[in-house]
Amino acid sequence: MTKSLAELASPYLHGLAPYTPGKPIEEVERECGITGAVKLASNENPLGPSPLALRALREALPGSHRYPDGGGYYLKARLAARLELTPDHLVLGNGCNEVLELMARAFLLAGDEVVIADPAFVIYGMLAHLQGCTTIRVPLKAWTHDLEAMAKAVTPRTKMVFVGNPNNPTGTAVGPAELTTFMDTLPAEVIVVIDEAYIEYVPQEMIPDSLTYVRQGRWAIVLRTFSKIYGLAGLRIGYGMAPPSMVELLERIRAPFNVNALAQRAALAALDDEHHVTNSRMFNELGKAYLSSELHRLGLQFPPSVTNFLLIDVNRDGRAVADALLRMGVIVRPLGGAHLKTHIRVTIGTPPENERFIDALKSVLYKCDHEQSAISR
Numbered sequence: 384m385t386k387s388l389a390e391l392a393s394p395y396l397h398g399l400a401p402y403t404p405g406k407p408i409e410e411v412e413r414e415c416g417i418t419g420a421v422k423l424a425s426n427e428n429p430l431g432p433s434p435l436a437l438r439a440l441r442e443a444l445p446g447s448h449r450y451p452d453g454g455g456y457y458l459k460a461r462l463a464a465r466l467e468l469t470p471d472h473l474v475l476g477n478g479c480n481e482v483l484e485l486m487a488r489a490f491l492l493a494g495d496e497v498v499i500a501d502p503a504f505v506i507y508g509m510l511a512h513l514q515g516c517t518t519i520r521v522p523l524k525a526w527t528h529d530l531e532a533m534a535k536a537v538t539p540r541t542k543m544v545f546v547g548n549p550n551n552p553t554g555t556a557v558g559p560a561e562l563t564t565f566m567d568t569l570p571a572e573v574i575v576v577i578d579e580a581y582i583e584y585v586p587q588e589m590i591p592d593s594l595t596y597v598r599q600g601r602w603a604i605v606l607r608t609f610s611k612i613y614g615l616a617g618l619r620i621g622y623g624m625a626p627p628s629m630v631e632l633l634e635r636i637r638a639p640f641n642v643n644a645l646a647q648r649a650a651l652a653a654l655d656d657e658h659h660v661t662n663s664r665m666f667n668e669l670g671k672a673y674l675s676s677e678l679h680r681l682g683l684q685f686p687p688s689v690t691n692f693l694l695i696d697v698n699r700d701g702r703a704v705a706d707a708l709l710r711m712g713v714i715v716r717p718l719g720g721a722h723l724k725t726h727i728r729v730t731i732g733t734p735p736e737n738e739r740f741i742d743a744l745k746s747v748l749y750k751c752d753h754e755q756s757a758i759s760r
Contacts (some may be wrong), residue, residue, distance in 0.1 A: 395493075395513050402505065411714055420712035421739055423730040426551070426581075426692045428614035430666060430733075432649065433659040436615065439652035443645050453645035455698060458647050461654055462622060471627040474634065479580055479608045479621035483510060485633045486604060486623075487545070490558075490574055490747070491516050495542035500528045502552060502720055504578065507545040522722075525588060526686035527555040530565035537573060547578045548593075549585060552718055552728045554688030562591040566601070575603040580621075581690040583612040584658060600626045611644075611691065612663050613653040616693045618646035653717065667691050668729040670740060678740045681748065692730045694718075697744075699751055701727045707747040713740050 389397075395679045430645075433670050451550030452458075459470040466472075476482035483506055491497065493515030501520035511518045519541075521533045528550060537544065546565075549556040557565075569575065577593045582753075596603040608621035620642055623633070653659070674693060678685060686697045697704045705717035705727050716728040729740060 393513070395515050399509060399512055402509065405714060405716055406709075408714070411709060411712065415710055415712065415714045420714060421713045421732060421736045422727075423629065423732050423736060423740055424714045424716040425610060426690070426730045427616050428612055428613060428663055428726075429730070429736060430659070430663050432614040433653045433656035433658070434651040435652040435656040435690065436613070439648045442644055443648040446644065451640050451642060451647060455619075455642060456646060458622075458651055461651055465654065466594060467743060468594065468597065468624060468625065469525070469627070471630060472624050472627070474623045474630045474637065475647075475742045476621045476623065477641050478610060478619040479578065479606045479623075481641060482604075482606055482621060482623040482633075482703050483576070483578075483618075485560075485636060486574075486576060487511070487514050488636055489632050491542055494540070496538060496540040498533055498536050498541055498544045500533065500545075500547065500550060502718075502722055503545065504551045507547075507576075511543075522556075523553065526553045528557050530557060530561050531568075533552045534565055534568040534707070537569060541570075541573055543576060548579075548591070549579075549688075549690045551580070551583045551690075552692075552723070552726075553686045553694050554690040554692055555686050556585055556589055556689045557591070557739050558573070558589050559591040566596060566603075572602065575601070575646075577603060577605045580600075580608045581603055581611055582607060584664060584691055585689045587737065594624060597624050597626060600628075602626070602629065603631060609653060611701045612660055613650070614659075615646065615649055615653060616662070618643070618649055619728055620650050621647040666733070667731050670734065670737050673734070673737055674729070674731060674741070683747065693725055694723075694728050696726050697748070698725055701725050703752070704744075704747055708740075708743050708751070710748070711743045713743045716739070 400742035408422050412418055430713045455475040458475045462473055463470045468546055487510035495516045496519055497511040497516045498519045501522050508518050519536045520531055521536050528546060593605045597605060604623045604625035606623050630716035683695055685693045701724060702717040705715050708715055718726045
């Protein structure tokens with residue numbers, strides 16, 4: 384009897400749901416019959432790319448018929464100089480997600496254990512499941528990674544530990560002392576993935592020197608991206624920093640020309656525009672202060688975020704609230720799982736976008752309360 388396509392597929396695909404990204408603005412406007420929608424769902428920089436990056440893109444376009452620099456020579460050299468590493472410490476990816484996939488494919492085997500926080504970036508668990516691993520989920524403590532409990536969850540079967548710092552979707556971070564204690568506690572043969580996608584938003588005094596472990600040759604990789612504060616999410620470019628021996632293994636399975644030429648040129652230019660980064664950080668802090676004040680007025684709770692987004696408990700079905708906001712042209716991220724059914728995640732936008740979100744949220748919550756009151760009567 385002929386096997387079905389599902390029977391021919393990897394058994395680890397069973398029970399794995401596709402990642403659902405936030406809807407693009409154009410699709411929302413088409414579906415809802417509206418104009419002027421704002422997207423606050425994907426933690427993008429509302430100021431967009433650096434002007435220097437945009438100029439570099441325009442200059443690079445005529446060369447689009449050529450393959451990109453497959454080794455990312457110039458970008459690796461620039462990053463290495465900034466970070467006090469060598470180019471051999473760096474691997475480039477089509478976004479940080481690709482580097483995460485490379486780590487999973489290179490090191491995770493069926494039967495291995497992987498330790499992650501709960502909740503954390505959904506891709507960690509998806510990759511572990513796809514490789515046939517057992518995922519050990521350690522609940523957060525006060526909305527932050529409980530590194531002590533995560534260290535205690537490590538067993539002789541543990542191959543890899545993921546630490547999102549800051550954590551998505553909570554926006555919280557662990558500090559230098561906590562990470563040092565954690566790393567000192569872990570067995571040397573456990574691979575640690577430290578995901579720092581949002582690190583440029585974190586106050587300087589709270590940023591651990593995670594690259595110390597890379598320089599020491601510890602089995603650790605630190606991930607960063609140009610998608611967040613640098614505003615290049617659409618170009619898909621991220622990078623990992625690890626001991627050269629680890630990078631060499633990742634390079635064996637990295638696809639040729641995985642990072643396109645435009646992304647590399649824009650990233651190089653973005654690194655030169657410190658003013659744009661500083662301005663983006665300042666706008667983010669102002670927006671965070673405004674949203675925090677307004678949410679407190681509404682009596683809503685949220686963890687203290689050090690990123691460009693807030694995780695908000697709306698005290699009712701979060702997906703229903705997100706859907707209602709969507710119909711009003713405000714796109715936010717509904718969340719599920721055991722802990723987050725009443726939560727939405729909201730990117731900090733421009734002042735007009737933030738005000739639009741608060742006005743829409745007030746309207747949705749008022750309507751929900753009014754309907755609930757009518758039912759009670």
